[in-house]
Amino acid sequence: MIRQEFSRVDPKRRAALDHRKKQFATPAFQNVEYKHRLNFYATPPTADITLEQFEQWAIDRLRVLAELEACSFRNKSPAETATHMKPLLDKYLPLSSSTSGSTALQAERQKDHYSHFILRLAFASTEDLRRRFSRVESMLFRLRFQADDARERMAFVEGLNLEWETVSDEERREFAEELRAAGGGYPKRIEEESYFKVDWIRVPELVESRRVFLKAGKAYVPGREQLSMVVAEFTSRLDKALELTSRALPRLDEDDRLTPILTHLSQNFTTPDASYSSSATALPGADISARNIDTLSSSFPLCMQNLHRSLRRDAHLKHFGRLQYTLFLKGIGLNLEECLVFWRSSFSKITDDTFNKEYRYNVRHTYGDVGGDSNRRGGGYTPFSCQKILTEHPPGPGEAHGCPYRHFSIDNLTALLQNVGVKDQEVLRGVKEDKEKTKFHLACNRVFEYVHKQEIKKVRDDGTWGASQLETIVHPNEYFKRSYMLKNMSKSPIETEGDVKMED
Template sequence: MLRHDHNRIEPKRRSTFDYRKKQFAEASYKETQYPTRLNFYSAPPTADITLEQFEQWAIDRLRRPLSLSHLVLAELEACSFRNKTPAETATHMKPLLDKYLLLESNSSSSTQLFAQRQKDHYSHFILRLAFAQTEDLRRRFTRVETMLFRLRFNAEDARDRAAFVQGLNLDWETVSDKEKQELAVELAATSGAAYGRRAAAAPPPEEETWCKVDWERVPDLVEGRRVFLKAGKAYVPAREQASMVIAEFTSRLERALELTARALPRLDEDDRLTPILNHLSKNFVTPDAAYSDTASSLGGAEISARNIDALAQHMPLCMQNLHRTLRRDAHLKHFGRLQYSLFLKGIGLGLEEALAFWRTAFNKITDDTFNKEYRYNVRHVYGDVGGDQNRRGGGYSPYSCQKILTEHPPGPGEAHGCPYRHFDVDNLGALLQQVGVTDRAVLQGVREDKEKQKFHMACNRQVSFCVLPIWNVFEHLHRKEIEKARADGVMTANQLETIVHPNEYFKRSFLLKNMGKNGDDVKMEG
């Protein structure tokens, strides 16, 4: 930690200080106590740690055991994209958390409790520094840290959870036994409504812990009629208090991140930390966002400029929209060209073929204009020109769904972005019908997913509506092939949930449509 010289104060002025009024009269670096494994991260850690611990603890909070390109926090984010239930998310995340962010309960009698909780405390604050740099990173960090806190809160022992909540000083007023008896009928009715009017499932109100707060603090519970209101107070049962604690965690973290963002410029004076923080923030990506050349290879497929039109049927809606716009206008604006060029590069289109494709596509301009204004950009995407780092890395990587959803939203006349997010409902429906999605149930399901901002689900997941299956766009367009693949044991029911990258969408579609064909059959000519 950086220490500054405070000896510039004149001796006469220093001698007049009252030690009892000094800001740091007590030791600043006292050891933090962790009575439970839950933490609101209200106070920053103050003890010294090594640079190796600084980086390693943060990495452990990010990465997952199977691959360094997969991240624990990003895996939590992917669970929400895939609409996993809280129980499914907890099951999916448990082995990852046990390996890298293990937090045992007080009842475990483990000798590592303090070390585990200290590592969790530090790693949160280190990542808070890394992800406070931009609004998008702050928003994503808040979302996944809230999910992580919810998992831990729900898994905590009832006694330790109650002790933790009591120590937060959230200004809740506990409802006395006498008041619970007086309001037994009203509280029982509230419990029945909260349980879907299955009164048998609800515990008697006198056996449940209730608290009361100003009703403005729990508008979501009031709207859902899950609390009893009286004299401006909302009577909240214990099972609903978790949502209040989690909401408080989120709001406090949002405020803390804003303060952290203001303090970041002061870190520039320490050139040891800045590279580490930059590295961490750049690696906060969605699983499968890094799409390698080997992952994009399709055995037996010829990826050439003249075959792109035939291959367009396998593209996700975002890329089909770019391809259609390019063919219609013989032009794409900068971000559209960049998004589509990287996608084509990712499916295996080589540099020379890419140059041929774009030159043919831009058929309203002369060779001289193309060479002056567009040729260099295509070569730069492939790493053929540009800085040393760009050339060594082979150019830029194809955009993931997360990047397309969150960066560079399209403006007037632009065709890039995600249609499920950036199109209005009518234009989205029209585009889907143009690419062959005419089933009313599918279109209605996409509309509902868009309204709920579940863009990934609309594109590549299956959901249940009443007792009838509603197929999303990918599964609807590949329904016969998916059923055959599952029947033959080639694909499991869960494999479709992992598509969070346009190039992965293309690869799955191509392989499904060409399943069972030999190498000669897979080739597409013209």
């Protein structure tokens, strides 16, 4: 079939389109001078970067986009979103203005340029990913456009050559009443506002909200609505570019270095992955012991509370439940000796001999106390992130592991939430909507914010927590750490720096 398909193509045309020749041809340019802070990403980058840069730059941008999407799903206002995102943008994707005098200006803009195109490759494979990527990239562009220096912003827009037709004075006077009505009575003097005329499909946001006058397929857009026009143009161009990228993706299969990275990134758009760091999740001074687990469980995320409740009810957990829970307990700081005490006392219906023969070795192996050399050197396995819990080993009959927000029916999920103290109907409705939209980690964060609403308000108001402590939670151990710290703020000055980091 493949040979027949190629036989239909003219040999001369085939030679002209041979991507292998183009792939190794000298690129049209190498280094780009970035004149503006803003970018429409019209030109793909061609300069060399390392594989480490390729992956880390993409991960940093993904953190920003995932958090921006989370703000949207939580219905944060534009002002709240801008305030929430500023420290995260400064940390992961900074962009200095041209007048700042920053020595890192070109390096910052290069990272922004490259990371956009890397994620464009990662998210061009399916219509859903393309739509979501376009949406959050447009949100990011809007955020930056609004925050940009007015003079730099004007220079950027002028350089786009958007071919907006300026409405003449005569036409403004002719449609003065219509233009004023579309603007809600503004401006009082039509001469005080400049107008542009564009195809209405280029400004759907303005048409939908009835903020423009329409005539003969043209939208008469006031100058003050420049933001909507530019963002609409950005989105339109990006949508077309993503379609083209999706057609070119099959060629990337030849590069076995990039494909696994891109696949990993696209999976992380569902729930950003996080790696465990013992130093980042440590709670110095906390009583992390077998006798105290029942008390500590009030700060556990719902997945671990469900495991703990099941263990206390049945005096037993099946294999994946034991593994998920053991790794979590290891991550909160329970040492091997205490963990063995905890499991032995929890499995109260079996004898010491049965426990030692069937369960003791597995706990020690999880901690890296026994097993192969590599397992011992690495300290055993690391706690599962939300993504791993969501995507691997779904629970079967009689099993309690997994994520309740994903794996429970809405009735069982609601009952579990009510049993652990979440009775607010608005929160429960929000969780139901998050589940229906498959935003499981956002449902978990919604519950976290409800349970800790008073403490979160306090740390926001007094500024004692930075950007890391207010990011969307994507790891059960980070959930516990933040919950414990919030509930014990007045008891012990526990170190608040550090967070669970994105997988790299």
